[in-house]
Amino acid sequence: MGEDLKSRRAVIAGVGAGGLTLALAACGGSDTTTAAPESSAPAASSAPSSGAPAGNGGLTTTSEIPVGGGKIFADQKVVVVQPAEGQFKAFSVRCTHQGCPVDKVENGTIVCPCHGSKFKIEDGSVANGPATDPLPEQQITVSGDQISLA
Ligand code: FES
Numbered sequence: 001m002g003e004d005l006k007s008r009r010a011v012i013a014g015v016g017a018g019g020l021t022l023a024l025a026a027c028g029g030s031d032t033t034t035a036a037p038e039s040s041a042p043a044a045s046s047a048p049s050s051g052a053p054a055g056n057g058g059l060t061t062t063s064e065i066p067v068g069g070g071k072i073f074a075d076q077k078v079v080v081v082q083p084a085e086g087q088f089k090a091f092s093v094r095c096t097h098q099g100c101p102v103d104k105v106e107n108g109t110i111v112c113p114c115h116g117s118k119f120k121i122e123d124g125s126v127a128n129g130p131a132t133d134p135l136p137e138q139q140i141t142v143s144g145d146q147i148s149l150a
Helices: 002-032
Strands: 070-073 078-084 087-092 104-106 109-111 118-120 126-128 140-143 146-149
Touching: 070 104, 087 140, 087 146
Parallel strands: none
Antiparallel strands: 070 078, 078 087, 104 109, 109 118, 118 126, 140 146
16 A cells, blocks of 8 residues: 555656656747747849730839829739829838728829728828828839839
């Protein structure tokens, strides 16, 4: 009977130590799995294989973008605008409200179809809610009449 008790104690002690080790291991493990916040994906892609009609890896040509307006490039997820003659800018098409892609440019604004947010073509700032943050600007390069994503 005495021996029974002894061996049971040994088992309990073993489990206790094992449990502690596991707990420590789990603790250390969780430290290394700190989730990185969703980073803004680098949009840079040097592969000109998107099937876009514009040649030379370019996105479009300056003549395609109306002055005071713009054009949506859904495949490239970018909207290119020309707020003033000869001045070209590009913004992400992802609405800062809930992420719908904006789908048209009218009256000097870039319009989201989901809840009606509008962004100014001059700087992407909000012209009409519910969005509160501006559209992120995208880098483009204009070379001659070719517009390319930078
Ligand atoms: Fe664009 Fe709501 S997602 S207005």
